[in-house]
Amino acid sequence: MNKQKDSIDKADIAASLQAQFNEFILAIYSKGERRIYIDIAPQTVIRATRLMLNEYGARFQIATGVDTSDGFEVMYHWAMDESDCVVTFRVVLPHEAAQVESIALICPAAEWIEREMWELLGIEFKGHPDMRHLLLADEWPEGKFPMRRDYEATP
Amino acid sequence: MTKRTIVPIGPYHALQEEPEFFKLHVEGEKVVHLDIELGYNHRGIEKLSESKTFEETVFLVERICGICSTSHPLACVQAAEDAGDIPVPERALFIRSMVGELERIHSHLLWLGLAGHFLGFNTIWMWAWRFREDVLNILELITGNRNHYGMMKPGGVRRDIKHTDLPAIASLSEGLKDPIKMFRDAVVQDPLIHARTKGVGILTREMAIAYGALGPTARASNYAIDVRRDHPHAAYDKVDWDVVTCENGDVFDKAVVRILEMFESIRIIEQCIEQLKKIGGPVDSDPKFVAAGEGIGHYEAPRGEVFHYIRSDGSNRPIRHKVRAPSFMNVPTNRETVIGATVADATIILAAVDPCYCCTERMAVAVDSSSGERMLDARDLIRLSCEKTDRLVADSGLQGPSLPIER
Numbered sequence: 001m002n003k004q005k006d007s008i009d010k011a012d013i014a015a016s017l018q019a020q021f022n023e024f025i026l027a028i029y030s031k032g033e034r035r036i037y038i039d040i041a042p043q044t045v046i047r048a049t050r051l052m053l054n055e056y057g058a059r060f061q062i063a064t065g066v067d068t069s070d071g072f073e074v075m076y077h078w079a080m081d082e083s084d085c086v087v088t089f090r091v092v093l094p095h096e097a098a099q100v101e102s103i104a105l106i107c108p109a110a111e112w113i114e115r116e117m118w119e120l121l122g123i124e125f126k127g128h129p130d131m132r133h134l135l136l137a138d139e140w141p142e143g144k145f146p147m148r149r150d151y152e153a154t155p
Numbered sequence: 156m157t158k159r160t161i162v163p164i165g166p167y168h169a170l171q172e173e174p175e176f177f178k179l180h181v182e183g184e185k186v187v188h189l190d191i192e193l194g195y196n197h198r199g200i201e202k203l204s205e206s207k208t209f210e211e212t213v214f215l216v217e218r219i220c221g222i223c224s225t226s227h228p229l230a231c232v233q234a235a236e237d238a239g240d241i242p243v244p245e246r247a248l249f250i251r252s253m254v255g256e257l258e259r260i261h262s263h264l265l266w267l268g269l270a271g272h273f274l275g276f277n278t279i280w281m282w283a284w285r286f287r288e289d290v291l292n293i294l295e296l297i298t299g300n301r302n303h304y305g306m307m308k309p310g311g312v313r314r315d316i317k318h319t320d321l322p323a324i325a326s327l328s329e330g331l332k333d334p335i336k337m338f339r340d341a342v343v344q345d346p347l348i349h350a351r352t353k354g355v356g357i358l359t360r361e362m363a364i365a366y367g368a369l370g371p372t373a374r375a376s377n378y379a380i381d382v383r384r385d386h387p388h389a390a391y392d393k394v395d396w397d398v399v400t401c402e403n404g405d406v407f408d409k410a411v412v413r414i415l416e417m418f419e420s421i422r423i424i425e426q427c428i429e430q431l432k433k434i435g436g437p438v439d440s441d442p443k444f445v446a447a448g449e450g451i452g453h454y455e456a457p458r459g460e461v462f463h464y465i466r467s468d469g470s471n472r473p474i475r476h477k478v479r480a481p482s483f484m485n486v487p488t489n490r491e492t493v494i495g496a497t498v499a500d501a502t503i504i505l506a507a508v509d510p511c512y513c514c515t516e517r518m519a520v521a522v523d524s525s526s527g528e529r530m531l532d533a534r535d536l537i538r539l540s541c542e543k544t545d546r547l548v549a550d551s552g553l554q555g556p557s558l559p560i561e562r
Contacts, residue, residue, distance in 0.1 A: 034386070035237065035451060059380065060367050061453070062479040064464050077451065077462070081385040086451050109367030109484060135194040147202065 010034065013085050020051055034085050042091040042100045045076075049103040052078050058087065060109040065117040067149045072098050072123050076110075099124035120147040157182040162498060164505070164536065166195050177489070177505060184497045189490050204476040209235050209309055209445050212473060216463070219478065221302050222265065225258045226456030227463070227478070228307035233388055234465040235309040235473075238450025239442065246431065247311035247438040252390040253427040254297065254306050255454070256420040260331065261290040262457035263413040266509045267338060270410060273503050274351050275541035276555055279341065286334040293327045296320055311439030321428055328424050335417045341556035342410055348556060350547050352407035356492040356504030359404060366488045369459025369481040371412040372508045376404030382455040389454075394426040406507040413509075444471055456481055458509050482510045499543040502536045 008016055010033045017036065018028060024044040030036050040048055052058040058078040066073040076089045093100055102125035104111040114125040115134040122145035125131065133140060145151060165176030174195035180188035200219055204212050212235075216227040229251060236243060264287040271279025291301040297316055298304035306312045316324075342348055358368065363376040373380055381398045383391040399415040401408035447469035453462045459481030466475040485508040493504050548555065 031237070031448070031450075037449075059364075061460070061462050062477070062483070064475070064477040066466070066475045075464070077464070079386070079453075079460075081380050084386050086386070086453075088451070108365050108487075112483060112487060113479075133194070135197055137194065146199075 008080075008083050010083055010085055013080065013083055013087070017087065020055060021048065024048070036085060036087045037090060038087065039090045039092075042093055045089070045091060045103060046101050046106070048089050049076070049107055052087070052089075053107060056080060057082075060107050061086070063110065063113045063117065065121045065123055065147070067121060067147065068092075071095050072121060074100060074117065074123065076103070093123060098122060099126055101126050102128035104128050104130075119145070121145055122148065159187065164501075165192070175486075175510075179493070179498065179501055181498060184499075186493050186496050186498065186501055189493050191486060191489065201476055201478055204473060204478075206472065208471045209467075209473065212476065213307055213309070214305065216478065217303055217305065217307075219480070222262050223258070223456045223458070223461065223480070224303045225254050225306060226454050226461045227480075229255060229389070230452040230454040230456075230461040230463040231465070231476075231478075232307045232309045233452030233454065234450040234463040235445050235452070235467070236450065237452055238448045238465050238467050239309070239445035240448075241310050241442045241445070242440050243311055244437050244440055246315070246434045246436050248390040248393070249427045249430050249434065250297075250312045250316055250438060251307065252394070253316075253424055253431075254294070254304060254312075255389065256423045256427075257290055257294050257297075257328075259420045259457045260335075260417050261287050261294070262509075263417050264290065266413060266457075267342075267410065270406075270503065270506060273506055273537055273540050274348070275544035276348070279338070279556065282334070283338065286331065289327060289331060289334075293324055296324060296327075308439065309445065310442040311437070313439070315438045316431060318432070321432060325425070325428050328421055328428075331421060332418075335414065335421075339414050342414060345553075345556040347544070347547060347551070347553040349407065350551070350553075351500075351544060352410065352503065353405055354403075355406045355500050356496060356507055357403060357405045358488050358492050362488065362491045363404065366491070367484045368488050369484050370455065370457070371409055371416065372459065372485045372488060374398065374400045375408035375412045377402050380460075382453050382460045386453060388452075390427060390430070391423070393430070394423050396423050406503055409507045409509075444469070458482060459485060482508070486510050497543075498536075499539045502540045 014030050014036055017038065021038065024040050025038055026041060027039040058080050061077040061079050064075045070092055072093045074091050078087045080087060091100060102114055104114055105127065112134055114128055115131060117123050118125055118131060119133050119136050160181045162179040162181050164179060166174055176192035178190040179186050200215060204215055207215055213228045213231055216231045217224050219227045264283045268280040268283030271283065294304060295301050298306050298314065306314060358376045360376045360378050363373045363378040377400050379398055379400045384398055396419045399412050399419060401412050445467045447467055449466040451464050453460050461481060462479040464477040465473045468474050488508060489505055493501050496504055
């Protein structure tokens, strides 16, 4: 295998992230050496994205939106391909004000998934360059979000 | 001012024969803007998965896509194993890699055949699909099925490979080498294929990174990512193989990456066979439940990384299951590659990322109302593309690739 090992070692990633993100980490935990989850405040999403792109050269894999009893979770999954690690940033948005800054302008790879999370979960991504339906029909009724827990499938 | 026309391709895709909708904004013959619409084939897999047990979920995600029918299950069981810290016996790891690589070869041959068809080289199409049958025969020997193998389960694989089958599998995969060499020579050396694909639909490395491109689409642009190497899983860190990359990111390089990758796949399969002769033991750790927690599983499918996220509350069902197929990241790169191309080239450029719509779409249902616009249908687009090849044949006197194998 032609793997280049000029990157941060797996074991040091958590410490490195802790140092870089210290001021806005709410919680950090590792699941083995290959998975790191970091809870951050919604206001710091853009800075976290910039750091991952510019400091770590990480690859944006996808984001996952989850409707939980505490609010909507948005998880941004970043692959650190040179260090065999997936870093996940998690923000929790209250049900009554589900909005967060869009990262699509600095990270084009996130454009589609933010549209998907908006239409399926009703999370508002502020500053998204092209917010419209991706998967659902254009005439989909407003305010109906099929991945929400309280969604009723019957019309 | 030049008049701008919209050439709609879809909602039933002309090339991959799957539902999606590209609107090409065209000035003269040149494409100046691309609008991509999805949503014609949503089945609610993520939501449906929440009502299945972890064992059933594997069968559900197997049906996301008929081509990647072992990639999704493998990523899914790895996510469950990550969430519940479930061990996997070593023998099962080699079986997983072996089935995964066979799937890669059949998928790449399928694409190669289609690409040949769109360019007007129907011999490539016929031969590629003929040798794809040999791959499906191996898969049938191992799993009992030509597609939808039902091999993966949390904690291992469902079926062992019989020792008595290993020689037959080895000789069948040995038999794939000559045909793939034939395709390599036919494509890499043919001046007519060069004329149709070199410098066409270029995706720069910077753009590949910005869009998060994956798989051969990324590697053809010299963006050397491969989950099999970068995030080792199954048996990929126990065998010797190389990641194939090219420099230019055009349609030609995407084809070359896929063809050369098939040789690497055969290398991996051969080593897996040797290891399976030596490694015995169970192929399943038989976990009784997935402990509460969250897990991420990713696997390098033929088109790039498949990503699954699973959250478990300790019951036997996932409470959230996120699926991201590689085409979800690769299809948007068409906005970079198709701009400036002619309509005749657009067909092969849009096909070059090997898009998979049934993977990309997983939610709800939508039906398009009649737009009243005249659509170019499949035959029109393939005709346009073939006519361009015919013009090149007439102008240059070249004949296109000949396939010399006698069978």
